Amino acid sequence: MKTSMKKLTCRVLVVSLMTLSFQTAQAGLIGAEQAAPATASTERALILSTLDRGEVASQLQAAGVDPQAARERVAAMTDQEVRTMAQDIQTAPAGALSTAGWVAIIAIAALVWYFAYRK
Amino acid sequence: MTPAGAGFSGSRRRVASGGTLALLLAGCAPLVPQTVALRTGWPDGVPRSVELRDVPFFPDQDYQCGPAALATVLTASGASVPMKALVDEVWLPSRRGSLQLEMLAAPRRHGRVSYRLAPAYGDLLREVAAGNPVIVLQDVGLLGTQWHYAVVNGFDYESGTIFLRSGTEHRLELPFTAFERSWMKGQYWAMVVLPPDRIAATADEQRWLESVAAFARAGGPEAGVSAYQAALKRWPESLPAAIGLANHLHAQGQLGRAATVLAEARRRHPQSIIVLNNLAQTLSDQGRHAEALAVIDQAMDPASPFAGDVRSTRQLILERLQRGRSASAR
Numbered sequence: 001m002k003t004s005m006k007k008l009t010c011r012v013l014v015v016s017l018m019t020l021s022f023q024t025a026q027a028g029l030i031g032a033e034q035a036a037p038a039t040a041s042t043e044r045a046l047i048l049s050t051l052d053r054g055e056v057a058s059q060l061q062a063a064g065v066d067p068q069a070a071r072e073r074v075a076a077m078t079d080q081e082v083r084t085m086a087q088d089i090q091t092a093p094a095g096a097l098s099t100a101g102w103v104a105i106i107a108i109a110a111l112v113w114y115f116a117y118r119k
Numbered sequence: 120m121t122p123a124g125a126g127f128s129g130s131r132r133r134v135a136s137g138g139t140l141a142l143l144l145a146g147c148a149p150l151v152p153q154t155v156a157l158r159t160g161w162p163d164g165v166p167r168s169v170e171l172r173d174v175p176f177f178p179d180q181d182y183q184c185g186p187a188a189l190a191t192v193l194t195a196s197g198a199s200v201p202m203k204a205l206v207d208e209v210w211l212p213s214r215r216g217s218l219q220l221e222m223l224a225a226p227r228r229h230g231r232v233s234y235r236l237a238p239a240y241g242d243l244l245r246e247v248a249a250g251n252p253v254i255v256l257q258d259v260g261l262l263g264t265q266w267h268y269a270v271v272n273g274f275d276y277e278s279g280t281i282f283l284r285s286g287t288e289h290r291l292e293l294p295f296t297a298f299e300r301s302w303m304k305g306q307y308w309a310m311v312v313l314p315p316d317r318i319a320a321t322a323d324e325q326r327w328l329e330s331v332a333a334f335a336r337a338g339g340p341e342a343g344v345s346a347y348q349a350a351l352k353r354w355p356e357s358l359p360a361a362i363g364l365a366n367h368l369h370a371q372g373q374l375g376r377a378a379t380v381l382a383e384a385r386r387r388h389p390q391s392i393i394v395l396n397n398l399a400q401t402l403s404d405q406g407r408h409a410e411a412l413a414v415i416d417q418a419m420d421p422a423s424p425f426a427g428d429v430r431s432t433r434q435l436i437l438e439r440l441q442r443g444r445s446a447s448a449r
Contacts, residue, residue, distance in 0.1 A: 028400035028432050030393045030425055032347075032363030033332050064212030073208060076224040078333045085220055 052082045059089045151299040153240040153307075161276065162241040165248045170273030170282055171195075174252045177202055178287045185209050185217025188254045188268040189225055191284055192312040195252050198229045216266060219256060219308060226312045227337040232346055234319045234330045238307030240299065242321040247271055249320035251311045252284075258304035266305065315346035318353050328359045335367060343367035351380075358388055365397060374405045392423045400432050408440045 053074050060070035074082060161167075175194045179187035186205035193200045208225045209217040226233040236242045236253065246253050252272045259267045269291070273282035281298040285291040293301075302309075311319050315334065318327060331350055335343030347364035354360055361384035368377040381398040388394055395418035403411035415433045420426065 028435060029366050029369060029397045030362070030428055032328070032359045032366060034425070035359040035362050035391070035393050060211070063214060066207070069207045072228070073221060073224065076227050076337045077220070078336060081220055081224065081333070085218070088218065088220065
């Protein structure tokens with residue numbers, strides 16, 4: 001399933017790369033990003049990235065950011081960053097210890113206290 | 120590839136626990152590989168003791184260590200941005216923290232280039248020694264994970280101390296070992312913020328140019344010109360720097376300067392299809408169609424990934440030539 005998804009993604013990318021011309025800085029000029037050796041041409045999924053920008057902006061809104069500010073925040077990101085963000089915003093570890101973590105710690109402390117002192 | 124990690128940060132109110140952390144970790148030298156390496160190999164050319172006393176201090180409240188750290192380095196770099204504005208730019212209310220990725224994106228909106236450092240103690244020290252305060256991501260939790268952004272503004276080799284602007288502490292001192300323990304959990308994440316005409320002391324050519332491209336994308340042509348100009352000065356052989364500079368000059372309407380930059384790039388990289396294509400386009404935009412045609416003819420390589428761009432540039436030049444001819448025939 002996973003490999004077939006990957007294959008499909010690759011095919012979509014190859015076709016879109018063939019049919020779309022490369023993103024140009026302005027009419028007729030090829031952008032500097034294209035000259036960077038590590039920038040694999042397969043990274044240039046322009047259609048995908050436009051979708052991602054809207055998606056990430058609404059994810060930011062869902063996280064409590066004002067709609068206008070969310071759009072501006074996304075605008076400051078590169079295509080690559082937008083793609084990373086689209087995945088990260090859901091899977092990133094939380095900033096603080098979760099309530100469940102505290103419950104576990106208190107429970108363990110209570111057990112230790114019980115066995116150590118109650119005898 | 121992109122320096123974007125997944126961590127959130129919320130700052131602690133009780134930063135004083137840094138001292139406790141130091142006590143706990145005092146015996147952990149083998150667990151701090153980079154500190155051990157520093158003991159035998161201090162980085163060349165880095166002074167033993169540095170403290171950037173002019174770095175401002177923004178005490179953070181309500182877990183807003185991300186905006187506070189950004190305000191600190193932005194102000195130190197000469198761009199004074201109110202912390203209130205930065206809260207709107209990097210703060211995620213539902214998570215009570217800031218994403219690393221947004222920490223890197225926000226300075227671009229204030230005319231500053233942000234750059235993620237290589238995960239090395241030596242590079243951190245080198246940047247501070249060069250006068251650049253460094254934002255670091257630490258895990259300062261005692262029991263669980265507690266992410267926190269702070270700004271390193273100094274160090275002292277003799278006493279083995281790192282100085283930070285952190286949380287509500289104007290001058291937090293942490294032993295090298297304790298600092299490494301808190302820093303390594305975030306994969307030694309660190310970033311600097313610089314005005315576009317300066318380059319980080321530890322900048323790697325390719326990664327710096329990625330930062331500049333991201334900066335230019337958000338900051339417009341004028342900002343792009345000065346950042347690419349500085350990069351080309353530092354790495355005269357760099358192809359992306361030359362192309363970026365020329366493109367931004369072109370966008371500003373400075374076609375003559377763009378053509379000069381591209382002609383020099385062509386001398387250094389005679390095979391580059393991008394240089395040939397962009398030079399031909401620029402010459403043609405200047406009205407030098409015949410020269411442009413001679414240049415674009417050298418770029419006609421059907422196997423190149425830019426073959427489509429080259430063909431359409433050539434087509435455009437031919438159309439302009441014909442239009443010119445029919446206009447003069449009339």
